[in-house]
Amino acid sequence: ISERKLKNVTSEHLQAFFDLLSFGGTYPDGSERKGYSKDYIRSFSAVLQQSFRFAVSPKQYITFNPMQYIKLKYQTDEVDLFSDDDMDGDIQPIPREDYERLIEFLQNYNPPAILPIQIAYYAGLRIGEACGLAWQDVNLEEQCLTIRRSIRYDGSRHKNIIGPTKRKKVRIVDFGDTLAEI
Numbered sequence: 001i002s003e004r005k006l007k008n009v010t011s012e013h014l015q016a017f018f019d020l021l022s023f024g025g026t027y028p029d030g031s032e033r034k035g036y037s038k039d040y041i042r043s044f045s046a047v048l049q050q051s052f053r054f055a056v057s058p059k060q061y062i063t064f065n066p067m068q069y070i071k072l073k074y075q076t077d078e079v080d081l082f083s084d085d086d087m088d089g090d091i092q093p094i095p096r097e098d099y100e101r102l103i104e105f106l107q108n109y110n111p112p113a114i115l116p117i118q119i120a121y122y123a124g125l126r127i128g129e130a131c132g133l134a135w136q137d138v139n140l141e142e143q144c145l146t147i148r149r150s151i152r153y154d155g156s157r158h159k160n161i162i163g164p165t166k167r168k169k170v171r172i173v174d175f176g177d178t179l180a181e182i
Contacts, residue, residue, distance in 0.1 A: 011069040022073050038074045122179035128152050145173045
């Protein structure tokens with residue numbers, strides 16, 4: 001695109017450029033690169049959108065904005081549902097002392113929050129997964145939990161969102177007698 005005159009840049013050129021940014025590939029200089037993040041592409045698109053809009057009006061260098069026909073596409077995260085690899089292998093659970101201090105603090109300041117923390121700690125769940133459990137997901141006889149959903153806080157909307165788990169798959173987690181007694 002940088003080698004073309006402004007009047008010769010078309011929507012097709014820009015679409016090919018954004019597809020290359022999104023999905024990666026071979027650049028005109030011959031180098032291979034991976035795709036960029038969604039936020040980077042949006043930022044880049046905003047800059048070009050404003051630049052071409054400025055070139056149309058007030059400058060009148062070109063008669064139309066070729067960016068208005070661009071459809072931004074993004075890479076989707078491919079997750080192998082049947083992989084035995086643990087992608088979170090470097091994450092360590094909190095030490096027992098920290099857990100006990102947290103429970104002690106919550107007993108004084110927020111007692112209803114204790115149960116999800118205990119479930120998360122003893123079953124090895126993320127806190128959002130523990131909060132997303134329903135009674136239909138709990139099997140006390142077989143001592144297992146079915147993890148179907150997760151709850152997360154959306155700061156832009158200022159509310160909790162119920163959605164899929166981090167890996168977007170349903171899994172069954174066993175738990176011991178300690179959690180069963182709670």
